Amino acid sequence: MTAKRLGHPHLGLGVGLRTVHFDYILEKHPKVDWFEVISENFMDSRGRPRYVLEQIAERYPVVMHGVSLSIGSTDPLNFEYLRKLKALANDIKPLWISDHVCWTGVAGRNTHDLLPMPLTETSLKHVVERIRTVQDFLERPFVFENPSTYVGFTGSTMSEWEFITRMAQEANCGLLLDVNNVYVSSVNHDFDPQEFIRSVPHERVVQFHLAGHTNRQTHLIDTHDDHVVDPVWKLYRLAHKLTGGVSTLLEWDAKIPPFPVLHAEVLKAKRHIGEELADTNVATASREQETNAMSVSEDNLAVPHPLHHIAAEVV
Ligand SMILES: [Fe+2]
Numbered sequence: 001m002t003a004k005r006l007g008h009p010h011l012g013l014g015v016g017l018r019t020v021h022f023d024y025i026l027e028k029h030p031k032v033d034w035f036e037v038i039s040e041n042f043m044d045s046r047g048r049p050r051y052v053l054e055q056i057a058e059r060y061p062v063v064m065h066g067v068s069l070s071i072g073s074t075d076p077l078n079f080e081y082l083r084k085l086k087a088l089a090n091d092i093k094p095l096w097i098s099d100h101v102c103w104t105g106v107a108g109r110n111t112h113d114l115l116p117m118p119l120t121e122t123s124l125k126h127v128v129e130r131i132r133t134v135q136d137f138l139e140r141p142f143v144f145e146n147p148s149t150y151v152g153f154t155g156s157t158m159s160e161w162e163f164i165t166r167m168a169q170e171a172n173c174g175l176l177l178d179v180n181n182v183y184v185s186s187v188n189h190d191f192d193p194q195e196f197i198r199s200v201p202h203e204r205v206v207q208f209h210l211a212g213h214t215n216r217q218t219h220l221i222d223t224h225d226d227h228v229v230d231p232v233w234k235l236y237r238l239a240h241k242l243t244g245g246v247s248t249l250l251e252w253d254a255k256i257p258p259f260p261v262l263h264a265e266v267l268k269a270k271r272h273i274g275e276e277l278a279d280t281n282v283a284t285a286s287r288e289q290e291t292n293a294m295s296v297s298e299d300n301l302a303v304p305h306p307l308h309h310i311a312a313e314v315v
Contacts, residue, residue: 004203004244006141006174008096011061011247013266018252022052024259032060032263036249039066039097043084057092063207063247064094065176068110071134071144072103072117072127082137089138096206098143098176101127101164116149119156119163124170131171143206144168145176146196148184148213148222160185161199168204175200177243178209179236180228180251184220193235202243210236210266211251225254227265233272240273 012033017025019041024030035056042053056062068081089097102114117123135142146164158166168175177200186193212226228236228250236248250266 005206005246006096006143006204008174008206008247010245011063011095013269014061014247014249015262015266016065016249016251016253017053017056017062018256019049020256021259021262022049026052026055028259029059030259030263034061034063034095034247034249036063036065036251037092037094039064039085039088040068042092043081043088053092057094062092062094063249064089064092064097065145066097066099067114068104069099069134070102070104071099071130072101072115072123073106074103074126075106075108077130077133079137082134086138089140096143096174097138097140098145098174098207100145100147101167102147114147116147116152117163118153119158119160120153121157124158124163124166128167128171131167131173135171135173141173143174143176145178145209146181146185147178148181148188148220150188150219150221152189159191159196159199161196165199165201168201173204174206175204176207176209177205177239178211179239180209180211180213180232181222183229183232183235184213184222188219194238197235197239198242205239205243205246207246208236208239208248209251210248210269211253223254224251228268233268236269237272245273 014034014036015032017035017037037053042050053062064085066085069085070078085097100114101117103117104113104115105111117127131142131144144164144167146160149160164175167173177197179197182193182196185191186196210228210232211222211224212228214221214223214225248266248269250262252262252265256262
């Protein structure tokens, strides 16, 4: 039997560590429950970023979150990458390590994007085998996040929630449920986000992600450049209720605000958790509010993908 959250603790409300906040954090030591760090930003760095990370890891719980594992690719697993990941983990001792259910390239080419999986029996078997290999190499369970997607494969034979449920159970890994990604994909692919959240194995959910996104009217883009919208908070309340509450992390990767604004955003979760039982109809209201509340402006016509921002930080 699997221990709830794979035995991982509930860390509370954390934020993603970003370079622009290094000085503030080192100077003020804000009362943040925990930090999530982008693995690739520190794997090859021995300079100031690594010094800052070590200072922060001494004072706060830290988890590592990657964007380059490419667990779904048909390319061979990159063991050089895994060796660096393991070495960083041995140094900073994160509570857990995560990446995405996606592929980022093929035939040796890297798209620097989180590309959707074909949701088929063949790709499920493929990804389960690779997760097992990764976990054996790293000597720890891994945690996988549902990405935001904009296109799908016509050959898919199952829903995304069925795919990640079977993946987690068959590979014995954890799940990082990105609530904003569920919402973004639900609008882009016209599915019920509540069904997604109700269907995943809640005992395997180790962590939540929250973030803002950009409404392009015909589709949503996972830009991580704004406040969390009300429909996502409503889904978060549902996810909290169903899981019993897990470590929650706010991602903000473009148009990054001052640290107190970032921290205040994730602390809003306290209010939403308190209201969880009053939430009766997430999906219907969420679509209407999203459409009404946001409009296309000149500012969001050329929004960057979060990965582009992250990649720019990788040395
Ligand atoms: Fe995320």
